[in-house]
Amino acid sequence: MAEKISNKSVLFNPFSKDNPVLVQILGICSVLAVTVKLEPAIVMGLSVIAVLAFSNVIISLIRTTIPTNIRIIVQLVVVAGLVVMVSQFLEAYAYAVSKQLSVFISLIITNCILMGRLEAFAMANRPWPSFLDGVGNGIGYSIILVIVAFFRELLGSGTLLGYQVVPDAAYEAGYVNNGLMILPPMALIVVACIIWVHRSFNKDLQDK
């Protein structure tokens, strides 16, 4: 068993010090894909929190009975089941957003953060800490998603959550929305900027 970690640090570490996107550099693909607008980013973040938390709990509950050889398959089945549930839920109650997110909800199955947490944490810990770990990592991921989507929607479309925030006067004065912000490369650069700021505040994370 890994050394004893307090439940509090299990929940809060992934927010910053052990952030899955900023520090472990996992789940980058979906950060590029779903952050053009703020709304899908928030929904995506909530979906990942739900799937991650419950798959962590389920795997943790059956961790002693899973044969080691086929554990990846078992994990995949659990995650896939939860993802299908989330996907159906969204189609039923938030159809427009689920259309925008298209395949990316289904692709939560392949999100590296999930497999990473299941392998690294849920397989070796009890259900309650696993739940907290799932929620913590999900929130850590969502924070980055929302920050990136905030800047991309604000600068790329001049809106936030679909409401126009850049005043018409600015457009009349010659301001133009930045088309590059809507393209995926800019998401990468925004993430890089966040990592830059984050590391300059957390000097212990800087590579030697």
Add this chain to the structure above:
Amino acid sequence: MSALRKYLDRIKPHFEPGGKYQKFNSAFDAFESFLYTPRTRSAVATAAQIHDSMDSKRAMIIVVLALMPCFFFGMYNTGYQHWLANGATDFPFWQLMAYGFLTVLPRVAVAYIVGLGIEFIVAQWRHEEVQEGFLVTGILVPMICPPEVSLWMLALAVAFSVIFVKEVFGGTGYNVLNVALVSRAFLFFAYPAQMSGDKVWVATSSAFGTAAPVADGFSCATPLGQIATAAGAPDVITGVNGTAVTAWDAFLGLIPGSFGETSTLCIIIGAIILLAAGIANWRIIVSVFAGGLLMGWIANVFASPLYPASYIPAVDQLLYGGFAFAAVFMATDPVTACRTTAGKWVYGFLIGVIAIIIRTYNTGYPEGAMLAVLLMNCFAPLIDWCVVQANIRHRLNRIAQ
């Protein structure tokens, strides 16, 4: 001059460690070494030295000089296109020049202020000397943009490329991509409506009252823009006033286009200056043109109405758009090009081929020289690595025999 030298010597102690303004040491150093031969760091007083007048500052100045024919021609052409658009029939030389000068001056000023400003701040912050790399970039950026690109867009693009392409990689000499071209690419992708199409290539404003503004709604695409939007084989490319554009016009550069890159003639003069001074590498220039000719010829042989640009004769491909400018001033940037001799041939050749491929087969982009150079910038280290590995293998085989 000696009064200035004395003045600098008098205020110098303030900028040295322990002085009043020691924080601004790098800024002072930059000004001092801009005016005089640096005495302190690059010229050490003791031990043997190899003397060569060719330091990077000289090289930069010569590149700027080599750009001057294109720059002056750009001023003339900007005025010329404006006069044409106003339906003029006589073209007073000095008025055209003044108009072009006043159009480009704010762009050059903004590029230098933003770029050098960032360089000074970063140098201050890192306690390093200010590098001179921006001298060339600052004049290149306005030259490869439409003549009336918005000042704030230009400022944003320059800031973006200086920070994310140069400074985060370690400053002058460490950039992977060409800084000026990334500024242009940023503008191109961020503000496509202001950087392409048929509204932006002719200066229409009055440029501080030196000419009558062109009426709203005026439009004229560049030759390549017209070709890209033609249905099937393009019949005649027309200039601003509706007359046909000949290959000779394109060679001289009297066509609408980016400020400084229309004139192939002036680019050739610039190339001669660069080659005579030993700054640009002739292998890259020759191989870019060879690649462009070959690909242009292949496209022309398999000309198809789906790709209108494939009807242009291979030689004409080299005259239009930014191809020649990219070959002479962008591809030869020693920092971002290949370092090995064999690598330079491959690098240049592929730039030429890819530029024409993008221009011809991607009808969404009328011109591909910028994207081709940026793409090959990314591959330059890989090409060098392959050349070095091949050489190692070659030598190992020689031992084995």
